[in-house]
Each structure stands twice: as C-alpha cells, then as structure tokens.
Amino acid sequence: MFDGENFLAYKKSMPKTKKTAKKTTSRSTARTTKSISKKTSPQANTARSTTPKLTPTIDRARSFFLIIILLVAAAGVFMLVPKQTHTSATTAALQHVVTYRGEDGKNALDLLKAHHQVAAQQFSIGAFVTSVDGISAPPNYFWAFSVNGKPSDVGADTYITKNSDTLSWRLEKIQ
Numbered sequence: 001m002f003d004g005e006n007f008l009a010y011k012k013s014m015p016k017t018k019k020t021a022k023k024t025t026s027r028s029t030a031r032t033t034k035s036i037s038k039k040t041s042p043q044a045n046t047a048r049s050t051t052p053k054l055t056p057t058i059d060r061a062r063s064f065f066l067i068i069i070l071l072v073a074a075a076g077v078f079m080l081v082p083k084q085t086h087t088s089a090t091t092a093a094l095q096h097v098v099t100y101r102g103e104d105g106k107n108a109l110d111l112l113k114a115h116h117q118v119a120a121q122q123f124s125i126g127a128f129v130t131s132v133d134g135i136s137a138p139p140n141y142f143w144a145f146s147v148n149g150k151p152s153d154v155g156a157d158t159y160i161t162k163n164s165d166t167l168s169w170r171l172e173k174i175q
Contacts, residue, residue: 094141098132098169102161108145109156112169126155132169144172 109127112118119131129143137143145156146168152159
C-alpha cells in the first residue's frame with residue numbers, strides 16, 4: 001500500500017497531535033538554534049563560550065550593588081548643588097530701594113504714599129509697610145525705613161520730615 005517514500009510524505013501531511021507537536025517544536029527550536037550558531041562568526045562563538053555564565057544570585061547582587069552606587073552618586077550630586085534661596089525676581093526685589101526727599105511738617109509714610117504705591121498694616125504701635133511699588137517683602141524680610149542713611153528710631157507714620165531729610169526704604173532680613 002505505502003512504500004517508504006510515500007509513507008513519509010503521508011505522515012508529514014497528517015495533522016499532528018499535541019505530543020508530536022511538542023516534539024516537533026523542540027526539534028525545530030534545536031534546528032533553529034543550530035542554524036543560528038552556524039551563521040554567527042567563529043569569533044562570536046568563541047566570545048560566547050569564554051564569557052562566564054553568572055548565576056541569578058550573582059546577577060542580583062551585581063544589580064543591587066549598581067543601584068546602591070547610583071543612589072549614592074545621585075545623593076552626592078544633590079548635596080553638591082548649591083541651594084538657591086532667591087529667584088531672580090526676589091533678588092531684584094531685594095535690591096529695590098525707594099528714596100525721596102522730606103517736606104517740612106509731613107510724615108514719612110504720607111510722603112511715601114503720595115509718590116509710590118504702598119500697602120501697610122496698622123498696629124497699635126503704628127503702621128507697618130508690607131509692600132512698596134507692588135513689591136512685597138519675601139519671607140524673613142521687611143521694608144526698613146531710614147532717615148539720612150540711618151535706621152529710624154520711630155515709625156514712618158510718626159516721623160515728621162524736614163526739607164533737608166533724605167528718606168529711604170529697602171528690604172532687609174529679619175535678624
């Protein structure tokens with residue numbers, strides 16, 4: 001009925017069972033691996049065979065070690081970068097100085113309000129300037145009032161100016 005050649009052709013044309021398919025898959029994988037290794041250069045095969053195979057434990061230990069080194073390096077960079085305390089806008093505000101001349105019989109705060117945009121809070125001891133020309137004092141700073149280059153002993157709403165006075169306001173750090 002079948003001779004040897006016809007039997008092989010018949011067998012190849014028949015659907016395979018799972019067991020046969022597994023065997024065929026493993027054989028085809030083996031054939032594919034052999035064909036790939038034949039296609040690679042002899043130098044690649046030599047390099048592959050001389051490279052030591054690491055066990056999963058050693059591989060994990062190496063990965064863990066590399067992660068620790070990277071974290072330490074990142075922390076070091078973070079520590080070395082100087083911390084910026086002010087933005088450029090804040091730095092410009094800190095350098096902002098308001099200067100004007102006194103007028104006989106007028107208080108310093110009223111003169112400041114007459115020529116500049118001013119926000120102030122009223123307290124029992126007097127007025128406290130919080131903003132000049134739209135520039136508010138940043139945290140830990142205040143608007144300091146001085147007369148003729150010296151800090152004033154009284155508040156701006158209490159100080160009565162003279163024509164010879166030079167009044168100035170600048171941001172100073174609270175100490």
